[in-house]
């Protein structure tokens with residue numbers, strides 16, 4: 561039994577796996593790491609291994625819980641050829657997402673979009689070459705930036721805009737942030753399709769469920785895709801050493 565932990569820049573997400581079955585999945589804040597993991601280990605005493613993908617500030621030494629620890633690093637084996645020009649700076653989360661896309665959807669072009677703190681786009685072609693993608697501000701980051709860098713704009717929470725044309729300050733912000741992300745995402749997908757006519761799209765991250773129904777393009781929405789990919793990558797590393 562495996563505890564998979566995804567440390568992002570906003571939240572820590574986890575899932576307990578028995579092979580490919582999710583026994584439990586949730587999220588917690590970074591400062592709640594120790595009590596949260598201890599509670600999970602108490603609830604599932606069959607957990608033998610902990611696998612961690614971390615882009616946040618937490619390093620390997622934050623995960624000493626007396627279980628076998630697999631802290632994913634750039635030195636691990638991945639099921640793709642990394643064509644990134646700066647492989648050592650590529651986010652571990654993006655590498656795990658690309659690995660999951662290869663293992664879960666073999667033999668085709670894949671675009672993974674992770675709508676979290678940042679919105680990341682990762683493209684792996686049908687020859688399992690990781691080409692890279694894009695990094696854009698996430699939804700919450702856009703609301704925060706508008707409030708932080710202007711004199712008068714309020715800090716608002718993620719809300720569905722009532723209309724394309726915002727008829728108030730709040731509605732203008734909601735339309736600018738939410739419709740902006742939706743148009744950007746659909747625009748990116750249309751541009752990728754000009755270059756690669758056939759590819760599948762996997763949308764994940766904390767804002768995936770909110771965004772999925774707003775996109776005109778057909779996508780696979782998997783809110784826990786990074787955790788599932790962590791589990792698949794862990795199994796891949798065990799079998800391929």
Ligand SMILES: Nc1ncnc2c1ncn2[C@@H]1O[C@H](COP(=O)(O)OP(=O)(O)O)[C@@H](O)[C@H]1O
Pocket residue numbers: 567568569570571572675676677678698699700701718765766767
């Ligand atoms: N309870 C919540 N706490 C924080 N962010 C949330 C919450 N519910 C939804 N979100 C959205 O999820 C995003 C964070 O998603 P997540 O994938 O967890 O980020 P990361 O992996 O970068 O930590 C935020 O942009 C926010 O809009």
Ligand SMILES: CC(C)(COP(=O)(O)O)[C@@H](O)C(=O)NCCC(=O)O
Pocket residue numbers: 568569570615649650651652653654674676677678679680695
């Ligand atoms: C872009 C990211 C901050 C996304 O992290 P997240 O939104 O999941 O918190 C992370 O993938 C990262 O730190 N990347 C390093 C730079 C790169 O991927 O090229």
Ligand SMILES: [K+]
Pocket residue numbers: 674675676677678679680765
């Ligand atoms: K992300």
